[in-house]
Amino acid sequence: MLLEVNQATKLYKRGTEEFKAVDNASLSLNPGEYAVINGQSGSGKSTLLAIIAGLLNLDSGQASFDGTDIGTLGDKKLSALRNEKIGFIPQGQCLLSNFTIIDNVALPGLLAKRKNSRERAKALLDRLGIARLANQYPARLSGGEIRRAAIARGLINEPKLVVADEPTSDLDPANSLNIFELFNEIALSGAAVLVVTHESQKPNGCHKRYLMNDGVLLLES
Ligand SMILES: Nc1ncnc2c1ncn2[C@@H]1O[C@H](COP(=O)(O)OP(=O)(O)OP(=O)(O)O)[C@@H](O)[C@H]1O
Ligand SMILES: [Mg+2]
CATH class of the missing domain: 3.40.50.300 (P-loop containing nucleotide triphosphate hydrolases)
Structure with missing residues (x-):
């Protein structure tokens, strides 16, 4: 178990x-x-x-x-x-405001001294449809974009x-479905x-x- x-x-x-x-x-x-x-x-x-x-x-x-x-x-x-x-994706806003989106997402990877964290972060942002926002700060993002960045951050270290x-909770139906599909793929892996x-x-x-x-x-x- x-x-x-x-x-x-x-x-x-x-x-x-x-x-x-x-x-x-x-x-x-x-x-x-x-x-x-x-x-x-x-x-x-x-x-x-x-x-x-x-x-x-x-x-x-x-x-x-x-x-x-x-x-x-x-x-x-x-x-x-x-x-x-454990990739924990909390309910509230949890990004660091003085870090860009890509840095927020890659940070747990850097802390764990994992290689290619930025590449993985980019791939996740792309998968979640927010790659174009990689170099923005959280204050410039919508609620749903911040949520997706937080999801990417929780997944960056390929947690067990x-x-x-x-x-x-703050996503439209198409984006919600994409997240649930991603979770399904993660479970299948x-x-x-x-x-x-x-x-x-x-x-x-x-x-x-x-x-x-x-x-x-x-x-x-
Ligand atoms: N630190 C705390 N001290 C006292 N009561 C708390 C504390 N944190 C949460 N609660 C209370 O504990 C209960 C459970 O809270 P919790 O946040 O786990 O609910 P939830 O099911 O996640 O709700 P939601 O769907 O609104 O997120 C609530 O009644 C809440 O008011
Ligand atoms: Mg809750």
Whole structure:
């Protein structure tokens, strides 16, 4: 198993009240598996992805990647894991404003000392239809163009696991389809893909669909 989340619970406080943002959630993905998570706003999807990306600690349960408990890793190992093995595409704007688009996309590759990062970045920008914007700064881009650049950045190191949080929420139908097709190709090439989306139709090639409701995760199909 590449990713295994076991009875994960994350508590948050709202005022004096504590609630379970993620409630005893279990999920597993093999290499090459492609899964989506649906669920209403506020149901805990981003919290779950942040746990998988090692950005949040659990109150109980476990999340492991390639047999290693993510919660036991120190900062340095966690950063390396996130940079090299897990391609995390967060929900919000995450590009560095003083870097050009190509530099933003190539940066994780440079940090991992991987060769040909700029070439791979160019190819990804091309695949996502924004190659002409390579030398622009994020402030000059539209929301959907920024989103696509963030997706390219998450894929630059050819991660074993892609974790994407509503990657198509600000894209038109044709661009959304292109992203879901790219995820399908990535899964076919052997990586695992986990996508939070409000699209209720299973995308082409998708193996399983989870539904999150009030922190509770259910395998739907
Ligand atoms: N740091 C925090 N402290 C307290 N509550 C939080 C915190 N972060 C998120 N929450 C709450 O936890 C719940 C789950 O949030 P989360 O961002 O995981 O939802 P989501 O399913 O991703 O929603 P959306 O579809 O709107 O992105 C929400 O009710 C939110 O208000
Ligand atoms: Mg969210």
